[in-house]
């Protein structure tokens with residue numbers, strides 16, 4: 001479910017559209033915000049009740065393309081486990097990315113390049129177990145495709161086989177003048193029917209080569225030409241979408257206008273076909289700085305710390321647990337019998 005406020009409508013009126021999980025059509029309607037909340041929860045219940053989940057179906061690449069062709073912004077968010085994936089799925093985000101940023105946000109590694117493939121796969125499986133309509137995309141982590149195309153193809157197949165719900169892999173691709181290897185790899189995956197979402201611009205797996213997490217495509221006209229050509233070559237190679245990370249807004253809009261597949265921006269402004277954010281950043285799950293392009297929609301980390309502090313205080317001051325709400329009872333007659341038995345034993 002996604003909603004947008006329109007300035008020309010009443011303040012409390014919302015126009016919203018959703019991809020129907022039943023027939024792939026776009027449902028558009030106008031309602032008040034209170035009604036919106038009610039409909040939203042009804043739809044969520046219908047989709048996520050464990051008894052009726054068979055009725056729902058997952059968004060497909062065709063659904064995403066149909067929304068893209070209608071010019072409706074696409075939404076993607078990362079998730080790293082069953083809990084976070086459940087949140088993303090319940091919000092009916094179009095796409096859910098199991099990104100290798102998992103390494104830094106959830107597993108405490110200093111970079112995404114350290115992440116072992118086995119650890120990544122374990123997380124993909126837990127994400128895929130969360131029910132809901134969002135289309136699941138799994139990253140190809142560093143080291144899973146660089147040594148040879150055949151090794152990379154085998155690993156992409158491995159990812160797709162983790163769950164029938166993994167619908168696509170994502171591959172970070174360097175500028176085409178220097179990275180013919182990955183462009184060719186992507187082509188081979190597409191030829192084999194493995195859907196590929198490309199990722200260009202700031203590609204964190206190449207952060208060392210790029211000199212850190214730096215904006216791309218802002219140094220020279222040639223750099224933008226190269227990014228644009230790379231995006232077009234990836235489309236020709238068969239990619240169904242491209243993530244564009246950390247490039248100037250004007251460059252991202254230009255690329256979006258000159259390719260025929262959706263662009264999903266992160267730090268690329270509003271001219272892309274859609275947006276992606278890292279869930280830990282946008283929900284404020286962790287302390288510390290977030291990248292400039294992030295908008296924090298929540299403060300979960302803060303709220304968690306406060307709750308834990310209160311729990312500790314209440315245990316130490318014997319406020320928690322309290323009878324009767326947190327405790328279980330036993331019949332007086334059973335208890336008396338127990339005490340009798342113990343007395344006999346003590347003799």
Ligand SMILES: Nc1nc(=O)c2c([nH]1)NC[C@@H]1CN(c3ccc(C(=O)N[C@@H](CCC(=O)O)C(=O)O)cc3)CN21
Nearest residue numbers: 101104105112204213214215246278280281290291292
């Ligand atoms: N939590 C998190 N969020 C992310 O978006 C994210 C990760 N982790 N890990 C993998 C990559 C790294 N990303 C990042 C991280 C920081 C900037 C950033 O703030 N860049 C600034 C400062 C660069 C500098 O200090 O020179 C820039 O202006 O480019 C960009 C992308 C995006 N990805």
Ligand SMILES: CC(C)C(=O)C(=O)O
Nearest residue numbers: 078099100101243276
């Ligand atoms: C930031 C997104 C696009 C990503 O690649 C990741 O989460 O790994």
